[in-house]
Amino acid sequence: MSGTQPFRLASGGEVDRDRPIRFRFGGKAYTGFEGDTLASALLANGVRLAGRSFKYHRPRGLIGMGVEESNVLVQLGSADRSTPNVRATEVYLYEGLEAAPVNCWPNVRLDIGGINNLMSRFLAAGFYYKTFMWPNWHFYEGIIRRAAGLGRAPTQRDPDRYESRNAHCDLLVVGSGPAGLAAARLAAASGARVMLVEQDSLLGGSLLHDDATIDGSDARAWIDATKEMLAASEDIVVLARTAAVGYFDHNALTLLEQVGNEAACAAGSVRYRLWNVRAKRVILATGALDRPLVFSGNDRPGVMLATAVRHYVRRFGVVPGKKAIVFTNNDEAYRTAFALAEAGTIVSAVVDARSHPPDNFSSRLSHFGIALIAGGAVVATKGAKALRAVQVRSGDGALRWVDCDLLAMSGGLNPTVHLFCQSGGKLRFDEATASFLPGNSAQAEESVGAAAGTFTVSGALQSGHAAAHRALLTLDLECCLDAPVCAEERLPQPLLPLWHVSGGRGKAFVDFQNDVSADDIGLAARENFISVEHLKRYTTLGMAADQGKTSNVNALAIMASLTGRSVQDTGTTRYRFPFTPMPLASFAGRARADLFRPLRMMPAHERHIRHGAAFEDYGGWMRPSCYPLPGESHAAAEQREALAVRQSAGLFEGSPLGKIEVVGPDAAKFLDLIYANTMSTLKSGKVRYGLMLNELGAIIDDGVAARVEDTHYIVCTSSGGAARIAAWLEEWLQCEWPGLDVVVAPVTTAWGVVTLTGPAARRILEKVGTSFDLAADVFPHMSFREGLVANIPARIFRVSYTGEVSYEINVPASHTPELWDRLFAAGATHGITPIGVDGWMLLRTEKGFLHIGADTDGTTTPLDVGWGYVLKKKSDFVGRRSLLLPENQRSDKLGFVGFRAVDPAVILPVGEHVVITDADSTQRSDGYVTSAGFSPVLGMGVALGMIHGGDTRLGDTVSIGVHRAQVVPPAAYDPEGKRLNG
Amino acid sequence: MLLIECPWCGPRDEVEFQCGGQSHIERPGPPEAVSDERWGAYLFERINPKGLHRERWVHAFGCRRWFNIARNTATHEIIAVYRMGESSPDAPSGDGAVP
DSSP states (O other): OBTTBTTBOSSOSSOEEEEEEEEEETTEEEEEEETOBHHHHHHHTTOOOOEEOTTTOOEEOOOOSSTTOOSOEEEESOGGGOEEEEEGGGOBOOTTEEEEESSOSBOSSSBGGGHHHHTGGGOOTTHHHHHTTSSOTHHHHHHHHHHOOSSOOOOSOOOOEEEEEEEEEEEEEEOOSHHHHHHHHHHHHHTOOEEEEOSSSSSOGGGGTSOOEETTEEHHHHHHHHHHHHHTOTTEEEESSEEEEEEEGGGEEEEEEEOOOHHHHHTTOEEEEEEEEEEEEEEEOOOEEEOOOOOBTTTSTTEEEHHHHHHHHHHHOBOSOSEEEEEESSSHHHHHHHHHHHTTOEEEEEEESSSSOOGGGHHHHHHHTOEEEETOEEEEEEOSSSOOEEEEEOTTSOEEEEEOSEEEEEOOEEEOOHHHHHTTOOEEEETTTTEEEEOSOSSSEEEOGGGGTOOSHHHHHHHHHHHHHHHHHHTTOOOOOOOOOBOOSOOOOOOOOOOOOOSOSSOBEEETTTTEEHHHHHHHHHTTOOSHHHHHHHHOTTOTTTTTTTTHHHHHHHHHHHHTOOHHHHOOOOOOSOSSOOOHHHHHTTOSGGGTSOOEEOTTHHHHHHTTOEEEEETTEEEEEEOOOTTOOHHHHHHHHHHHHHHSOEEEEOTTSEEEEEESTTHHHHHHHHBSSOOTTOOTTBEEEEEEEOTTSOEEEEEEEEEEETTEEEEEEOGGGHHHHHHHHHHIIIIIOTTSOOEEEEOGGGEEEEEEESTTHHHHHHHHOBSSOOOTTTSOSSEEEEEEETTEEEEEEEOOSSSSOEEEEEEEGGGHHHHHHHHHHHHGGGTOEEOOHHHHHHHHHHHTOOOTTTTOOTTOOGGGGTOGGGGGOOSOOTTHHHHTSHHHHOTTSEEEEEEEESSTTOOOOTTOEEEEEOTTSOEEEEEEEEEEEEETTTTEEEEEEEEETGGGGTTOEEEETTEEEEEEOSOOSOTTOHHHHO | OOEEEETTTEEEEGGGOEEEEEOOOOOOOOGGGSOHHHHHHHHHOOOOOSSEEEEEEEOTTTTOOEEEEEEETTTOOEEEEEETTSOOOOOOTTSSOOO
16 A cells, blocks of 8 residues: 555556645645546545535545546635536646535535435425425525535636637547547548547546457557557547537537646646537447446445446556445446455455356456355445445345445446437437447447447447448548457356345435435326426436436436336437536637627727727727716716817717628619619719618618719618628628629728718818818718818718718728828817717707617608608619508507607606506506707707607697607707708 | 538538528519518518428628528438529428428
8 A cells, every 4th residue: 555545556557656746625635646536536545425415415425437426526726716516536636736525514524414314304306396385485495595506606707718629520539448449540540530539638448447458469558559550640639638528410519628727727728628520420439337226325435336446446546445345237347346356455245136147257256255146236335424334135135234345336337328319319228238329320420339339348449440441431531450359358248137226224326416316216206207307307317517427327217117118118318418517618718808799999999098088889889978078077078079069060980880882783773672762863972861671661770872973882871780781782682683783892891980070060171181172062961072081082971960061081991090180180270079979969869860779669660750752662672562561551650759848958868658648547658758868059958759640749748757848840950951051 | 500511612610601591482572563461471471391491591701692501400401502593402202391
């Protein structure tokens, strides 16, 4: 025995005894070796009691060796790197590791929650549903939720880095046991692009704990030779510590690579890497997991799965006990008995449920002095915090207690069919192995080796090789390599299905992690929850972190026998993604914090910062809402900026405004179909406002279109509609009118837009210099020019959203800051003021201009906003037929109007309803306010909204919340439009 | 996660595409000649077959071209990919509804 690790062998295993590693578990210091997992190091140190169960807080110890471990979940790491519910079997030891068992307080030995165990006969399945009914569930929910759960979610921000990668390959091999290695080896020799993934840190799978002679050499030597061969090719990617967690349509698989531990991440390593792989063919060599046996007290620390016990002995040089009993219904566990005996553990007996166990073990049994109890069973166990003895029933029915501190059990092997099921494949129940095996494939994959029910090394090698051969043929790849050969010492004898050992007192657990016992399944059956999906939800069987990896098949078989059905007919619950728990951060990858939804900055962003802008997110763009002066409120800034536009000039960056070039001989014809109004009659150099509808007749966007020349338009959309409308035009063009000769090109971000607006706008623009005449009669409202502005090539739209003379100046995006500076400098003597979105919206509200999406919703048609004349248009357009529907022709539909509060100081609240009170005092909505603000130039509140009947209601006085208001036309300021034409 | 053979770009991952729903829906017209019922059917009536379904998809994060997919909604098998304006390949017998 080795130093301070009383259960460590002096030699053997894949651990480096010259490299001790210190770690802490539950506050106590221990030492393990390089190559250990937390689980093997705990066993080496004799830590048997390492966790408490979820519901009854029963003492638990390690049961498994990998993903199937259901008992020892730990809180790993501390502070911001604290991770809950990590299986101790999957944590590779590192210097300074800190872990603590979950679900116990104050510690795992003295756990207050253990009182639940004393009350366990009252806490059967469905207890909560039946008990906490008065006065209602919510009365108890808080307390129960606090008591539930295992580890604690970290409260601090995760400091680690996570990555994702995409990959393609010809063949993806999942699992590196004998079958997987044989498949990868052949594929590699053929020149195929191969990915081999293994969730363990070492390749080899079952060869890490089983003796085999392959192609004349020892299994370890064969693994090394195969690894060397794979490493020699650049087309082969081998990923260890990588679990294939998801299998999706068309051979898309998700892999989770565990890259750095806590210590490495602190030094800058990536923690996890998520791989999205598309494989032409997939070979599933996922192996098999041991099935527990269900008998009273089978959850006591010291009762372990037989294969796991052998794994600890062979792989880690750790013996999990000094005196062992083996309980089995198959040949597999005999290997464990021999491995233990070879390592010096006393194996008192192999208890085999079969009356006539294979006699070819007899010489080795007698060599080690191991008694064979045929036709026997373990019916009960003893030990407060760890196993002390088991009660054995021999073939003749006699009962006796046998002292032991380790019970290795095996109820047969469950092929790991999770990925196969996720791929859409159907399982079949195989009576010979009493397990579910892959049936028909739904995708280009094949299961091999133990995953397909072939439990011998020679069989696994052959099936892996043959499957790879078939896969390569479909890929037209040559392969010339002989299958590896393993001389198998003997063929395993059939097992005897044993689902439940009755006769013991106390709970016989099926699902260790969720504390579901055989009695709970009986209860579910009595209460008619016999569908497996009902059984799962009623008892919580197969839920939680292990997703029933050890429990599902036992549970189904017990339910099958209780209901007189076959296991096949009873069926399985659905195997879902992910195969093992994944950190949420691995999904996010780099897309966190600032990179989660990167905000877009306008080309002159830097200028707005200099002006002291207050930024907000407008549809993904960072835009100034206003530019508050020192000590000025946002509301005051909005008023000042808006007033400056009315009195002198304002400067506004509108770069996100959508810009789409529509070019081609049929451009005019196409836009007539897209807009509710006519665009073909527009003259070159002119601009027209238009509405776009969907086929329901509802307004989806508005904006102006400029005709540059006969076959060339520029369509401007709202900022929020830029991408959506470009896609909308493409869809109609490609799907409905492919015969039209038109090209649509979205150019939104290629152009920066600076809008100069106000009575001084023309004089300022003259000052910076333009290559064209700005006189009102030469370049009037609703015109378009291409030319130079301040010597910058520009496209100028003379359109107005403020009601003042406005120039929307488009320049190549990189020139935007320069244009901004030139205009600002030229306007200094005119009191030019930068204006944000808040002031901008106030100005258009004063003018009664629509803001699509604010004033309108998904039911608003052009008829509702005073555009009845569009129906006079002769030609068809998108949405036209819907406008003719009786519903859209109703005169009492909601229509667009202005509201003026009787008290001019009142700003009507946006969203407030126009209320009608009926004769019987019931109130109903007659409309609502959609936009409102205080007009600094008018000195009163202005508002827009919708009211039933629309402009037929002009002059009515209505109640809006507590306010009285008059229905008025939308334009409150300069209704004749004299100013914008100036 | 479907692997979709864009007729213009070749096989690409589903995340690059958007589905535009049932394909081969005839837009009735001219507007004055279409009954309310016919127009309502055009707007709202869609099939929801188990089995073969013809849909139109757009390679939104690629070439931005629209095309048709004949897809089995039960198995997610893509039976055919064909361009706009091309006729739909015949459905395998007994394999779901045909629009």
